Amino acid sequence: MRIDGTAYRTIWPDGRGSVAIIDQTRLPHDFAIVRLTSLEDAAHAIRAMLVRGAPLIGAAAAYGVALALRADASDRGLDHACAALLATRPTAVNLRWALERMRRRLAPLPESQRSEAAEAEAAAIADEDVEINRSIGLHGAALIHSAAERKAPGEPVNVLTHCNAGWLATVDWGTALAPVYAAFEQGVPLHVWVDETRPRNQGASLTAWELKHHGVPHTVIADNVGGHLMQHGKVDLCIVGTDRTTATGDVCNKIGTYLKALAAHDNGVPFYVGLPSPTIDWTIADGVRDIPIEERDGREVSELTGRTADGRIETVRVTPDGSPVANYAFDVTPARLVTGLITERGVCAASRDGLRDLFPERG
Numbered sequence: 393m394r395i396d397g398t399a400y401r402t403i404w405p406d407g408r409g410s411v412a413i414i415d416q417t418r419l420p421h422d423f424a425i426v427r428l429t430s431l432e433d434a435a436h437a438i439r440a441m442l443v444r445g446a447p448l449i450g451a452a453a454a455y456g457v458a459l460a461l462r463a464d465a466s467d468r469g470l471d472h473a474c475a476a477l478l479a480t481r482p483t484a485v486n487l488r489w490a491l492e493r494m495r496r497r498l499a500p501l502p503e504s505q506r507s508e509a510a511e512a513e514a515a516a517i518a519d520e521d522v523e524i525n526r527s528i529g530l531h532g533a534a535l536i537h538s539a540a541e542r543k544a545p546g547e548p549v550n551v552l553t554h555c556n557a558g559w560l561a562t563v564d565w566g567t568a569l570a571p572v573y574a575a576f577e578q579g580v581p582l583h584v585w586v587d588e589t590r591p592r593n594q595g596a597s598l599t600a601w602e603l604k605h606h607g608v609p610h611t612v613i614a615d616n617v618g619g620h621l622m623q624h625g626k627v628d629l630c631i632v633g634t635d636r637t638t639a640t641g642d643v644c645n646k647i648g649t650y651l652k653a654l655a656a657h658d659n660g661v662p663f664y665v666g667l668p669s670p671t672i673d674w675t676i677a678d679g680v681r682d683i684p685i686e687e688r689d690g691r692e693v694s695e696l697t698g699r700t701a702d703g704r705i706e707t708v709r710v711t712p713d714g715s716p717v718a719n720y721a722f723d724v725t726p727a728r729l730v731t732g733l734i735t736e737r738g739v740c741a742a743s744r745d746g747l748r749d750l751f752p753e754r755g
């Protein structure tokens with residue numbers, strides 16, 4: 393996507409043997425490029441959320457393997473790289489998917505060929521992500537068009553989204569926001585309600601930043617406002633991302649998604665999920681029972697970081713000293729609350745049959 397006229401992806405090889413990323417922990421106040429030069433750099437970038445979002449986590453892990461094999465292309469080196477990167481975050485299945493793909497590609501090769509092949513495979517994963525998301529955008533834009541046809545001429549379609557599933561969560565375009573960008577480019581009047589998304593505020597700090605730079609009308613809201621807006625007819629559809637969707641259509645996404653889906657269901661508001669196929673976990677049927685939910689450092693809840701009036705970045709505490717904190721990073725929305733899954737192959741029901749129709753090779 394373009395930032396001040398310059399086209400960016402979220403991650404790219406810089407041609408000097410390192411991998412460049414946008415440091416998302418510095419947004420929206422600073423736009424900083426960081427260069428990863430080692431496996432350790434890549435693992436830290438994922439764990440500390442300099443890069444985040446399921447597809448981007450997968451791409452970053454793939455590039456992390458390539459960086460690792462520049463230093464040690466042995467079987468032991470490949471095993472160590474995959475294990476270290478897999479351990480960074482437990483919920484987004486793209487991490488496991490990308491590492492399994494890198495291992496399938498590299499293990500059969502002689503050590504002398506592995507480094508170059510790893511860089512090529514990581515680049516292929518990144519390029520494929522861009523095309524998958526572009527396609528999700530086109531399929532999802534049709535849903536926004538349909539919503540527009542039910543509105544008065546010129547009245548904007550109100551889309552509510554949670555967290556950040558925009559181009560910053562992927563290599564480019566995004567998943568939940570790809571349909572928004574596509575419809576916006578097609579001239580559909582629209583507006584986005586942006587859940588701030590406590591505790592890390594990916595909505596307030598990342599989604600709002602993206603939409604502002606792209607010129608998309610939006611309003612940042614507290615997480616608990618969405619139900620009220622739906623009760624008053626101010627949300628035409630919800631589109632969210634996912635970190636792992638089961639073979640039966642249960643959707644794991646940022647904490648709070650489930651509550652938004654409940655409100656949407658109660659108010660008859662369509663609830664869609666942008667779902668790239670690498671985010672489907674075909675091995676799981678019951679998402680609530682079987683998807684591992686990451687628990688992160690409690691300071692993400694007890695502290696807030698922002699910019700002071702005189703431009704300084706400060707962190708302040710918002711809970712009493714000593715108050716225990718629980719920080720669950722994701723929840724699972726059962727398929728029964730999901731109107732449809734927007735994949736790169738089209739929109740389907742959140743069900744085993746729906747996914748099987750679009751991905752018959754998965755039987």
Ligand SMILES: CSC[C@H]1O[C@H](OP(=O)(O)O)[C@H](O)[C@@H]1O
Nearest residue numbers: 444445446555557561633645646
């Ligand atoms: C397109 S995946 C986006 C997905 O990832 C986010 O989680 P995190 O920021 O912790 O990586 C959130 O669940 C988004 O919906």
